[in-house]
Amino acid sequence: MRDEQDDGRGAALAELRGRLAASVAVARLNRTQLAARAGLGRTTVSEALSPNGPVPSAETVAALAGVLKLPPGELLALHRTASAPHVVGDEGTVTADGPGRAIEGYSPHDLEVHPAGPGRIASGCGGVGGAQELPGYVSRGHDRVLAGAVSDAAAGRSGIVVLVGTSSTGKTRACWEAVQPLADRGWRLWHPFDPTRAQAALEDLHRVTPRTVVWLNEAQHYLGDRAFGERIASAVHQLLVSPERGPVLVLGTLWPEYAHRYTVLPAPGSDDLHSRVRELLSGRTLPVPDAFDSQALAAAAALAENGDLLLADALTRARDDGRVTQDLAGAPELLNRYHNPRTPAAKALLEAAMDARRLGVGPHLPPAFLTDAAIDYLGQTDYDQLTDDWAETAYAELAEPVHGKQAPLRRTTPRPSRRSPAPAIAPQAESRLRLADYLEQHGRTARRHLCPPASFWHAAHTHLTHPDDLNNLAQAAESRHRLQWAHHLRHRAADLGNTAALYRQAEHRDAAGDQEGAEALLREAADLGNISALYRLAVMRERAGDRDGAAVLARRA
Template sequence: MQPLAEQGWRLWHPFDPTRAEAAVEDLDLVGPRTVVWLNEAQHYLGDRAGERIAAAVHHLLTSPQRGPVLVLGTLWPDYFRQYTALPAPGGPDPHSRVRELLAGCTVSVPDSFDSRALAAATALAEGGDRLLADSLTRARADGRLTQDLAGGPALLKRYHAGSPAAKALLEVAMDARRLGVGLHLPQAFLTDAAPDYLHDTDWMQLTDDWAEKAYAELAEQVHGNQAPLSRVTPRPQRRPPGPSTPADAPSPQPSGPVFRLADYLEQYGRTTRRHLCPPASFWHAAHTHLAHPDDLYNLTSEALDRHRLQWAHHLQLRAAHCGNTDALCALARMREKAGDREGAETLYRQAADRGNADALYALAQMREKAGDREGAETLARQADDHGFPSAMSRLVGMQENAMSHLVGMREKAGDRVGAETLARQAADRGNTDALYALAQMRENAGDREGAETLYRQAADQGNTSAVCRLVEMREEAGDREDAETLARQAADHGNTNALLRLARTREWAGDREGAETLARQAANHGNTNALYALAFMREWAGDREGAETLFRQAADHGNTDALYGLARMREWAGDREDAEALFRQAADHGNFNALVRLARIRVSPGTREDGDETLAQHAADHGNTDAPARLTWMHEWALTEALLQRKVRDGEGDVALARRAAEGDTSALVRLAQIRERAGDREDAGALYRQAADHGHTDALYRLAQIRERAGDWEGAEALYRQAADHGHTDALYDLAQIRERVGDWEGAEALYRQAADHGDAQALLGMAMALKRLWPYGLDPDGTPTPEWQ
């Protein structure tokens, strides 16, 4: 960042009063030439506001008038995998916007430095950097300088060699952080949670001052000026107070000392303790001492995921009492489902009074269903005032905004006057989505004139979607001049889609000159996809020369996909050398389709070259196992093209190629195996799964077990399922439990179901959740024993 500072750039690190709050409040103020530093990005993207922050960052990066900007952040690999994982079919998708934001924007940092970097470190050490010189005495052999500089080995040694009491406190802190408790851990909580982490013998040997001694031991710094567990002083709140909370609610700020776990030990705990359920003292201490609403709600979710239903219930009640509006809404939904409308409304109202727009929306629905239209409208307006627009609704997975929903209900009930009145009221309050929704209803009902009037009203108030639809309607009506005027108006407001749509319409109508003019206008507004799309139209129309010209223009404007289109046309024209160069450029810019084409060129019959295996390796290198699923499938395609064509040419040579191509990237082998399996080649698929499993890919073991099970090899399947389960694969635990049930081993099945519950992933698998509910309807105690019946 230092060279940017010399060019007048500023650095902004949002952190006060909390990182997430600062980002939510001030990201929209970021202007050009700003570096936004999201250090430890899980504190921004993993917070309850993570989806809002991801959307705000995306808007910042895609708004030309706000650039140039640079957003930098760091994430531990576990968080990255969590945020980029695809949701199960029908399951929740809590990180959809974060996943989109991270797609293609990550750089994996190696665990160790290479020889060149170590040589540079040595030169710095010889130049007087005593810290590096000291670190090199220990880390030169394995190159793990960062870990040593961060005190990682020393911290781990302190953890493993520490006294039983100190180790217990560290494990409490590790469990708290991995289950969603904030950075600052109250001392009272840590101390009260520690007893069940100690063996009976160690507990009996504790002295009255055990806690004082343990904290003193953990406060001693190791190499790198770090302590395993440090006392910290949180910054005081400097923001205006938020929405009202109950008078008797505990303060979210701990009254006593608070501590922070060293980052390295936190990450170590997430890895080594990820499948352990904390003991009873942990849950009791959390319920007794934690007062931050988000901490309590996070623990509620973790308890539910582990089928600890009784603790989940009590933690949710406390979270609601402390002011967590999500907990209040969850309790309200339970009351509503049980028929207690009055109790549900009371809880929704409490959540709404604290700023939860979802609760206002739920209240508006309840009032509308009860026939109280006036009350419903009042609540809908309040929801609008509290920031419940349709864009945010899509962001957090909720329904369309409250006012638009009420407009729709009025329209469907035949009350067009009431619907239009509500829509205009909403528009007057800045919510043009209601007008847009009403216009769509009018259009669907055949009232194009009324629809156009409403679209124009929404457009006049800044709704760019309405402008786009007006452009289409004016074009359909033959008013081309008005259509162009409206399209330019939308572009001036930052939405070039209307110009692009109009360009396509003109192209299809045969007006190539008009289409190109509009496409260029869209490109001048920053939309290079316009020229790219127009090039495709020319290509489909058979005008290859015109298409090539437009592809080249789009590429000159920075559209790297246009390089691929241009290379494709060069290949068809027989200019293989130029095509290959262009495909290589597109591939270097991340276009994996270009890798497919390169693979075809390199491995086609009669063109065997030494570069074909390097190319397949290049494709695998671009398919890092942590990369988004879309990229993984794209690199699989490139590999498969190369490997399948080579199989035709060389027989069984593809297996050796796959091994080299996927070295260090076992997901490439797994994807290839899936394709072979779908093609019916189970033997080849099994061989690829085995290679991936031998390189440490747990899911490959699971899929290999499925192949064995489908083939009727129950014994072999069970052995593989058990291996996968031993590595923490929850689906494998479920399938293994099913096998145990089928052979009548009920005790073994229960043990596996209990193990899955401890892992915390059981609720994500419908069959597992149903099995747990069937076996233990009242849940499990922290130690895994069935919870007795409770109310």
């Protein structure tokens, strides 16, 4: 039976190619000309005519028949015979060559699973070895549904699941983890992407053999293609409903905006651009949440406690909002954007922001402060090449998001304070900038021994207005022996009502013998609620012989 099938397929393919080649000779067309007239790639045409090439797709045959003025029905009949899969052996083992390869032949990064954390970069492009480390996997609710689809496929029932979620929520990783049981059963996986995703899918979906996972990651590139999307949806549907071609499992991922676009009904009277796609996706999408719930966070914490350093690191930043996968996915690219910026000015701004955060400035940084602070982070050559719009260009570069919708330095508006009984503080009129958490944490380690340049301190004194920020920087300047800047920053903080700065100024006055000036500063600090100032006043009054005054101050403290 097998020999008869092979002979029939081979004969049909040979006749198909022979008729095409003869007509090409009569038409006196070279393959480049033929490809241009048929609207196909030259490689596609060459493979269609080559004795050693794969069976061409039905669309390729039809396009060539039209150009060469051959009867398409006859050629397509030969094509169906040549491309018909045959099955022999246990569990429907397929002996015909289909697209794809064994699942274990892929690494997760081959299939577009985002690298996680700042680990080493792959040295090669595919296969086992050299791939960047992945964190332990935390199973969530959608994983149970995926596991059911995989079990159905293993039992012989074809199916499709399309995971819908925002960027870097773990959709592709979930698919990768789900198919591992099929790897143990000898399944293959096909990821169509060359020459384009849509073209590869359309040309070879008819060649998919049983026990194949069809991997449609970022399915908008397939189903949303203007030229081929509807035809791809039809071909996938035909694959799923043809018992002789199964079992197969189709896995895809989509962002919510694409899923909505493809599934919403068109307005009355307008063209229905996605009717076949809508039918294919109906009841087959699976939502993936943006954040880990409490159960998933607990599971991640358990893995971290057992030595998973990537998860442990991510949880230091993402435990509160649960966006663990976004943090893991964004970290490598954030670090790359810092080390390899398009412009030196962008790196200077990031380093100024890193220094500000590690030395105690609040998370919302004024753009004017960073712009002035960044100047001395540039070498003389880079500084000489600055254009008038360098800051605007650099900020635009740093606002471009990476995986997980994170940006190295993004604009933000601080929320108003609502602490009772203090009155609410209105939001700043000027938007502020916020450094990505991962880069902030990286800066605290990588730059911990570095002292900011003079432009940093000057910009802080000129532009920062929060008394706590100024006092924190005064302390940082003093510990780094930038004593004049420490003095000026502390004065600014004291003038704005920072009690710690007032207390420190009082200590300096007292040490210089100006007891009256020291007491005035301490009383100002005490009136603002500084208990240490009351205690020091009591000590100074007792030292001056005013025991009653000291007792009053002590009781007040």
